[in-house]
Amino acid sequence: MRSHRAGALTRAQVGQEVRLGGWVHRRRDLGGLVFIDLRDRAGVVQLSCNPDWTPAPVMQRAAALGAETVVLVTGTVELRPEPSRDPKLTTREIEIHVTGLEVVGPAQTPAIPVARKEKEDLPAEELRLRHRVLDLRRPELQANLMLRHRLMQATRRYFDSQGFLEIETPILTKPTPEGARDYLVPSRVHAGEFFALPQSPQIYKQLLMVAGYDRYFQIARCFRDEDLRADRQPEFTQIDIEASFIGVEDVLAFGEGMVKAIWSEAGHDVTVPIQRMRHADALENYGSDKPDLRYGLAIFDATQVFRGADFSITSAAIAAGGRVRGIRVPGGAALTRKQVDEIEAAAKSLGAAGLLRLKAAAGALEGGPSGRRGPAFGAGRRRPLPPRRRTGSGIEPGARPGASGGGPADGSDPGWGEPVRLDCGLPALRAGPGHRSAQPRQPSVHGAPP
Numbered sequence: 001m002r003s004h005r006a007g008a009l010t011r012a013q014v015g016q017e018v019r020l021g022g023w024v025h026r027r028r029d030l031g032g033l034v035f036i037d038l039r040d041r042a043g044v045v046q047l048s049c050n051p052d053w054t055p056a057p058v059m060q061r062a063a064a065l066g067a068e069t070v071v072l073v074t075g076t077v078e079l080r081p082e083p084s085r086d087p088k089l090t091t092r093e094i095e096i097h098v099t100g101l102e103v104v105g106p107a108q109t110p111a112i113p114v115a116r117k118e119k120e121d122l123p124a125e126e127l128r129l130r131h132r133v134l135d136l137r138r139p140e141l142q143a144n145l146m147l148r149h150r151l152m153q154a155t156r157r158y159f160d161s162q163g164f165l166e167i168e169t170p171i172l173t174k175p176t177p178e179g180a181r182d183y184l185v186p187s188r189v190h191a192g193e194f195f196a197l198p199q200s201p202q203i204y205k206q207l208l209m210v211a212g213y214d215r216y217f218q219i220a221r222c223f224r225d226e227d228l229r230a231d232r233q234p235e236f237t238q239i240d241i242e243a244s245f246i247g248v249e250d251v252l253a254f255g256e257g258m259v260k261a262i263w264s265e266a267g268h269d270v271t272v273p274i275q276r277m278r279h280a281d282a283l284e285n286y287g288s289d290k291p292d293l294r295y296g297l298a299i300f301d302a303t304q305v306f307r308g309a310d311f312s313i314t315s316a317a318i319a320a321g322g323r324v325r326g327i328r329v330p331g332g333a334a335l336t337r338k339q340v341d342e343i344e345a346a347a348k349s350l351g352a353a354g355l356l357r358l359k360a361a362a363g364a365l366e367g368g369p370s371g372r373r374g375p376a377f378g379a380g381r382r383r384p385l386p387p388r389r390r391t392g393s394g395i396e397p398g399a400r401p402g403a404s405g406g407g408p409a410d411g412s413d414p415g416w417g418e419p420v421r422l423d424c425g426l427p428a429l430r431a432g433p434g435h436r437s438a439q440p441r442q443p444s445v446h447g448a449p450p
Contacts, residue, residue: 044091
């Protein structure tokens with residue numbers, strides 16, 4: 001029915017007669033001339049209907065076409081007039097001089113538009129989900145799904161090259177304890193009994209290893225009845241691998257090789273080996289087991305710096321066996337009041353009673369807990385630190401003028417209200433809007449995009 005995909009045509013086909021099938025993306029009627037953008041999954045090409053080469057009945061049908069009508073078109077590939085060419089887009093260099101047009105799928109006016117102007121807002125998500133078939137026609141969504149297909153094929157090629165076997169495991173299975181509730185499917189044959197949908201292929205891949213299959217992988221569907229997460233829904237896909245007679249370095253090498261292969265398929269080069277970090281170091285320095293390293297702002301321990309200092313809040317925390325932890329923000333003295341207030345609000349929303357903000361200037365620290373005045377901390381008060389505590393601690397007055405730091409004391413303070421815990425404040429503050437303003441993200445890590 002067709003000879004080419006619309007979006008795949010280039011100037012190499014100039015002069016050829018082609019037959020195309022697709023959807024009417026846009027139609028422009030300029031009096032005696034009709035121009036149609038024809039769309040398929042490969043892209044968009046312009047159809048040119050002109051009485052000089054298009055029969056009158058075809059001109060009439062072309063002028064009556066509505067958006068999303070499905071058509072079959074016959075015509076000749078020609079170069080566009082010079083002023084309307086765009087050499088950066090191959091299909092913008094050519095057009096189809098239409099000689100035949102058949103409507104195979106008439107369409108009503110779409111409930112939501114598929115073709116959008118530049119910077120035009122999308123329809124509401126509820127509408128797009130209700131009219132999902134129209135939403136899935138958008139070039140952006142089609143590009144995402146095609147990229148996903150390519151990444152899955154790259155994954156298969158990589159693991160095949162490493163000697164892995166792709167083996168499917170059952171979906172209707174017995175319950176496997178994975179930390180979430182199971183989805184149950186009643187059995188018609190065995191009344192009163194149920195299958196469980198797998199939370200992971202854990203049991204089966206272990207069975208395969210014991211059976212001697214050596215290396216297994218699967219792009220597996222998993223089902224977990226649990227609350228939604230930012231990066232996971234109840235039904236999701238995971239790349240599942242298992243191997244025999246390997247060590248830690250082998251597992252890391254397989255993971256790095258897979259990441260490199262996938263990002264390469266997506267057009268980005270990743271340098272291996274990828275930076276490694278001990279789990280304990282990640283939690284200590286960033287408060288997360290998956291820290292974003294595109295910006296600095298490591299969490300430091302300032303307990304020894306404040307030990308013996310005349311700060312009642314930190315003294316109480318240290319005396320109770322806690323620690324003083326904070327984030328050093330180079331250039332943080334330039335933060336606006338709005339940014340500082342956003343950081344403060346983030347800390348309080350996560351359970352902190354407030355935020356201790358200190359600024360290093362002229363060999364001393366100045367500042368205090370936000371929203372508090374008292375004998376130990378007053379607005380504008382300056383407290384010099386003992387010389388032996390000014391370096392190597394993350395707080396270095398005079399080392400980088402204008403630096404500032406902030407964070408809670410990890411312990412209880414009878415004079416400040418509820419206990420302030422590290423795990424309820426600093427990791428979120430590190431990623432908060434104010435600190436991101438002070439320390440912009442780097443464009444990439446190991447060649448990967450942000």
